[in-house]
Amino acid sequence: MNKLTTMELFDIKSKIYTIRDKHVMLDRDLALLYGVETKRINEAVRNNPDKFPDDFYFELDNREFEYLRSKISTTNFVKVRTNPKVFTEQGVYMLATILKSKVASEITVSIIRTFADMRKILANHSTLLEQFYHLEKRQLSYEIKNDNNIDKIFKALECKNNIQEQGVFFNGQIFDAYNFISDLIRKAQKTIILIDNYIDDSTLTLFQKNQTVSVTIYTHSIKTTLKLDLEKYNQQYKPITIKTNKNFHDRFLIIDDNEIYLIGASLKDLGKKVFWFSLLKDINPDLLKLL
Structure with missing residues (x-):
């Protein structure tokens, strides 16, 4: 199989969602990338339950499914009778070892790289957030200092304006x-x-x-x-x-x-x-x- 094009890599990124504070992919999207039916993906999980703990693979609850439907065209879920299942990065890697096909291996490499890229983006964002936090903390400290000075001014004015008894x-x-x-x-x-x-x-x-x-x-x-x-x-x-x-x-x-x-x-x-x-x-x- 040829290497994935830039557009294909972009498509992989668009198929990664954040649910339960984890980056995950839908079973049906993985099936599409691997060129197999969705039921084949879930069969692999059912046949190897010990290899797919909850932090590798889980089923969406109703609230999570509704959230996902709001992000994706609802026509894509018309025939869905049960809530979709999702795989984390570790779950995707484990799935590839079970499917054991060249296509699955190559696609999985691209998926894992995409997960890694997203982690880097998050890490950069975390650094920026931390910088913003320190800036806000410094600003807050400055404002508190100013507020204290203003309080002193008002107290001085109050003393000045106090009426003799x-x-x-x-x-x-x-x-x-x-x-x-x-x-x-x-x-x-x-x-x-x-x-x-x-x-x-x-x-x-x-x-x-x-x-x-x-x-x-x-x-x-x-x-x-x-x-x-x-x-x-x-x-x-x-x-x-x-x-x-x-x-x-x-x-x-x-x-x-x-x-x-x-x-x-x-x-x-x-x-x-x-x-x-x-x-x-x-x-x-x-x-x-x-x-």
Whole structure:
């Protein structure tokens, strides 16, 4: 028999499938290459069961057969009543020793060489995959390092943006005091409660800085001017509720019902005189009940 042409070698490659992580060939394809009937191939196996262990030869299960049918024209399996059998590289070699024909020997040499070529391709792919793995590992390490640096930056920013828990503002620190209260207002996520007996339109203006929360102000009385200011404000911005309450003398700013700041000056007078502020950490729960 003449040596196989390049096209024939290509055809052999196209007849090798990967099933159960093994490279295998169908019994019918081997029969076609050997020039015999498929039943002759399987008879050789039945007559020599000790020479064909499971890693040499096995029958496809239904799932594997359906997978194979999806890869091959279904017309090729129209007359198949049982699931096909497949041979691994070792099984092909063993089959050739049993068939004992010149054609089988020559074809088997070509098949074994094709299996070897595919192993080389896989080995090269494995090397590439390993290189990719190391590259990805280096990239991941780089990203983790960057993430750690970013975390440090954010933590530094958080420290910078942390609002003082207590302190004093002196005469003339009008902007500093105004900015401090603005930060508290921006910090709120849900609710703001202001307790201040001396409020005017400048107090309302502060709450423009957070239009996503509910704002309630408690004061000892609501004058006509304040009513008008509130009405005009609520027409343009998120409405504020003002209620009367005569239970408090000091000023309090309550953020999200869990942070209570004692403010030593009315919000409309910030920075005009010395005043103290402090975050109250041990709060009597009855305080909010007085509202």
